[in-house]
Amino acid sequence: MRQHDNKQEPLWWTKNITYVTYMVREGSSLLIGVYALFSILYILLFYTPLETLAKWAHPAFDPLYKVIAMIGLAGAIIHSITWLAVMPTILPLKMPKAAQYFITLCLIGLWLAGSYYLSKTLYYSCFNY
């Protein structure tokens, strides 16, 4: 007599919406990773002693960098929103769904305001846009 090994199915994450959201959240970090790696490569190229290579590498002139930046941005947006959406579920309070959505919306609002402030003070001032 043997026990049945009740293994996790390969497509377990398709079984409910929480699992799908989780996989999207984790997958979106890969997009941010691609952007981060590409940025590091560009910074290295930008500071290369070879002048022509440095010019070519300048992100503002390279459309490929813009595409990668867009991919990174999409990843960051998906990752942030899916994280913020899961936050109300860990509050030690029993709340109706409407209250949970409201908290998520407030968190998204705070995140947007924070992002705007950071981009205004750090990014634009650094690059003199």
Next chain:
Amino acid sequence: MSKNIKIEIKLYNPETEQISWREFSVPTSAANTILDALDYIKNNGYPSLAYRSSCRMGLCGSCAAIVNGKHVLMCHTFCRDQKQPIKIEPLKNFPIIKDLITDTDDVMNKFRSVMPYTEIQKRHLSKIGETVQTTKQRKKIEQSSQCIKCLLCYSACPVFGHNKEFIGPAAATLAYRYSADSHDKIGSKRIESITGDEGIYKCTFVGECSKVCPKNVDPASTLQRLKVMGVLNSFKKIIE
């Protein structure tokens, strides 16, 4: 007034090692739960059906199963609320012994490993030997004390499904319940027992454990709090 409903149960025969689905027709009324339906099947033509149950009032956690894809306590789930045919499966991520009965020994050992008891500090003892705890102190552990160890959270946890060594939601909740208890003096020893390689840091915050918990214990939140306690404990150890 009784109405016939169709129930499909995932059965496992340990002698033939075969998994099969079998359909049953059960007369039920509006007041009948899934557990009542299983009792009817067992007492009327299929006596070998194996499942666990005890209190029948959502306190013992024995009758946890998956009904129509949802993690539930069968004694708390009414047949009238389910789409037909009602599909009943055993808990996921545990070896199946027979039909709806799973082998939970591994998780029970995990519960033991987190030292689920308090060693009372002497300063908490009153003159007549009572332990003193304020309402505020009690409130801190109230939610985590509600866990009935039904193991629905383990069944819903994909991290545990992937890695059976992971300490898991309920054991972590138990560890939190005793670590946050104002009486406790085990403290950092317990935290260290759950912060190892297969400990709380393996949790990737899927959040499904809290969604399926029938007692609103919220293990996902507890795990995040334990992570903070684990980090603070590491700093404390460095300072010492």
